[in-house]
Amino acid sequence: MGFEGDEEAAAIQISPKYSLFRYNSPLVQVSLIGLVCFCCPGMFNALSGMGGGGQLDPTAANNANTALYTTFSVFGILGGGVYNIFGPRVTLAAGCSTYVLYAGSFLYYNHHHDQTFAVVAGAVLGIGAGLLWAGQGAIMTSYPTATRKGTYISLFWSIFNMGGVVGGLIPFIMNYHRTDAESVNDKTYIAFMCFMSAGAALSLAILPPSRVIRDDGTRCTNIKYSKVSTEAIEILKLFRNWKMLLLFPAAWASNFFYSYQFNNVNGLMFNLRTRGLNNVFYWGAQMLGSVGIGYVMDFSFQSLRTRGLVGIGIVALFGTAIWGGGLASQLNYSHDDPPKRLDFKTSGNDFAGPFVLYFSYGLLDAMFQSMVYWVIGALADDSETLSRYTGFYKGVQSAGAAVAWQVDTHKVSLLSQLIINWSLTTVSYPLLVVLVMLAVKDDDKSKEGTTNGSDLPSAPTIAGNIAKDYNEPVNSTAT
Numbered sequence: 001m002g003f004e005g006d007e008e009a010a011a012i013q014i015s016p017k018y019s020l021f022r023y024n025s026p027l028v029q030v031s032l033i034g035l036v037c038f039c040c041p042g043m044f045n046a047l048s049g050m051g052g053g054g055q056l057d058p059t060a061a062n063n064a065n066t067a068l069y070t071t072f073s074v075f076g077i078l079g080g081g082v083y084n085i086f087g088p089r090v091t092l093a094a095g096c097s098t099y100v101l102y103a104g105s106f107l108y109y110n111h112h113h114d115q116t117f118a119v120v121a122g123a124v125l126g127i128g129a130g131l132l133w134a135g136q137g138a139i140m141t142s143y144p145t146a147t148r149k150g151t152y153i154s155l156f157w158s159i160f161n162m163g164g165v166v167g168g169l170i171p172f173i174m175n176y177h178r179t180d181a182e183s184v185n186d187k188t189y190i191a192f193m194c195f196m197s198a199g200a201a202l203s204l205a206i207l208p209p210s211r212v213i214r215d216d217g218t219r220c221t222n223i224k225y226s227k228v229s230t231e232a233i234e235i236l237k238l239f240r241n242w243k244m245l246l247l248f249p250a251a252w253a254s255n256f257f258y259s260y261q262f263n264n265v266n267g268l269m270f271n272l273r274t275r276g277l278n279n280v281f282y283w284g285a286q287m288l289g290s291v292g293i294g295y296v297m298d299f300s301f302q303s304l305r306t307r308g309l310v311g312i313g314i315v316a317l318f319g320t321a322i323w324g325g326g327l328a329s330q331l332n333y334s335h336d337d338p339p340k341r342l343d344f345k346t347s348g349n350d351f352a353g354p355f356v357l358y359f360s361y362g363l364l365d366a367m368f369q370s371m372v373y374w375v376i377g378a379l380a381d382d383s384e385t386l387s388r389y390t391g392f393y394k395g396v397q398s399a400g401a402a403v404a405w406q407v408d409t410h411k412v413s414l415l416s417q418l419i420i421n422w423s424l425t426t427v428s429y430p431l432l433v434v435l436v437m438l439a440v441k442d443d444d445k446s447k448e449g450t451t452n453g454s455d456l457p458s459a460p461t462i463a464g465n466i467a468k469d470y471n472e473p474v475n476s477t478a479t
Helices: 027-040 039-050 059-086 088-112 114-141 146-174 186-205 226-236 242-253 256-267 272-299 304-330 348-378 383-409 414-439 459-470
Strands: none
Touching: 027 039, 027 088, 027 146, 027 186, 039 088, 039 114, 039 186, 039 256, 039 272, 039 383, 059 088, 059 114, 059 226, 059 242, 059 256, 059 383, 088 114, 088 186, 114 146, 114 348, 114 383, 146 186, 146 272, 146 348, 226 383, 242 348, 242 383, 242 414, 256 272, 256 383, 256 414, 272 304, 272 348, 272 383, 304 348, 304 414, 348 383, 348 414, 383 414
């Protein structure tokens, strides 16, 4: 089964009236995948950010997340191949449906306190999340033109993390008057499930890359279809690809810190309602971070490579400062000497410092991951290659997260967890610099998967097909 629609690539000139807000434009399609992730992983992030999945005892959530990221590490890598075979709609809809099951398992746990369902649901979600994020990565990095990938990554990241903001408001509002409560109520989980169900339905609106026309008039891909044997071979090649090996430490580090930040900063230092409020600002900070680094990586310098190097340097500086602040805070408490839980209304000035630290962690997360996605997007230009690259990234990322959740389950000292997180991100920066220096070129023709313009059919032919597909007037001239 292959991608739908006309698979040819063409250079055409589109009427300015439809240049941005056509249904088949990168802007609309990236916005749609942002809304899908707003509803599904955005709400999942809000649930996880509560610490312990909104429960007093984080053991069930830690074990569920370990199962989740273990299967995610496998299906994240395989997800790119599944996307190339079945296309975005089937891949994304299948992935989104598993989020509803995961939220429902914690609704069940609220009444029965049996973690078996939560662990099984976590494993199933790992499969679905692998499919969703491989498809998302391919769409976000391949649909825009090479000169605007940072902008579209920022757009996606902002819409996606608005889900965390709204998701943080749900437990904050629904548990506002439960000042002594340690676990969220049933309505909170039901609200998450409603949003996740809407995301699964919305995923059916995503167009395949062959039907998306970039702002410069080119289609996103000229590959007609893929098959299982082809994808199996290409996925195995990733483990020998020097670019992916240089990316490996950044991928491993990029979700490793979540267990520490969610359970041992937000979960340990604040009461239930304040944790919900903190998540509003944590995911809101991600929106700011992604927009800021996206601007740097698209507009700061004319040279693509220079923008990449400057972006890595900025993230490294911010990361050093923020983890340094985290170290200063962490020296004040431990598992054996837990802090007094803070409340945003009654704790006064004691609340300010830890709140700013948690906000800064969210800022850094978005800057780091947006920067890495930009680097991945700069390595190729077609959805087939980028779906594999982003699948590899998410698979390795999830393997690291699976280890991290078990590190927290086994009560490794909080100071050690912080040092590990800081070290992992720090090691990745020089390797990303090497990757950009060697693989990111300022000449687009050197990039993988770029279509040869001499093979393109005439513009009027393709323009007519587009107008027929979407019933939109298109003015075209040969280039």
